[in-house]
Amino acid sequence: MNVEGQVATNIPINFAILKSGVQSVSATILPNIxxxxxxxxxxxxFNIKLFDVAHDFVFDQQFGDYRSEAIEDKKKQVIKHVGSFKAEVPYQLSAxxxxxNLQDxxxxxxxxxQAYDHISRLIRENKFEDYKKSISKREENMAASMYLSKAESEERFTDLVKDFKSGFKIQPVSKDAVMFVCAENKVAFLKKANGESALYLENPETEEELMLDISFYIPEGKEEFEII
Structure with a gap:
């Protein structure tokens, strides 16, 4: 099948699994812009693949296969599926x-x-240590869920700073960006109309873009958004 606008990708979901138990998964496709x-x-x-991380990420098994019914001559504005699966992981994330609840x-x-503006300002002013502190909770959870060593975790940030310093300039977040809320109304982020992160950098010489796909939440007892 070759349909304009189609997409197929592998997405790591470890970071979304907070602890062992039943996990909810939902997927939606909408019309092209x-x-x-x-x-x-x-x-x-889609399907879910399990890898054996004890042996260098060797494929173990596949489950949770889902395929929507053919649209053909039916007129549909959305396809959505909600399901669940059981996961056993050797970690528990505080996220x-x-x-x-953002509805409150x-x-x-x-x-x-304002949270996006703050992060943009840190990058624009080369305050990389402050930026590192702002993403520390996210990176701790990423390291635990992706089984990264301390050195590998540090390398993630070092490589990111190298990109920041190699000609990439932070771009303004569009006022037309779409706000998404998920995770029981506790997580929010902004996306461009094409689904890409609203927070990104661009290299004017190479015309390359660097997406910063981050999410925010407001911790209990606080009033402002933080990266999670």
């Missing part, structure tokens, strides 16, 4: 479950934009 209905050949198909936060969009 400018279209009111899905393409007749559109379909949603968004300790956040406030007044002016949450404005607060989120």
């Amino acid at each position: 400018g279209d009111l209905q899905l393409h007749p050949k559109s379909e949603l198909k 968004w479950q300790n956040g406030r 936060i007044k002016d949450n969009r404005k607060k989120l934009e």
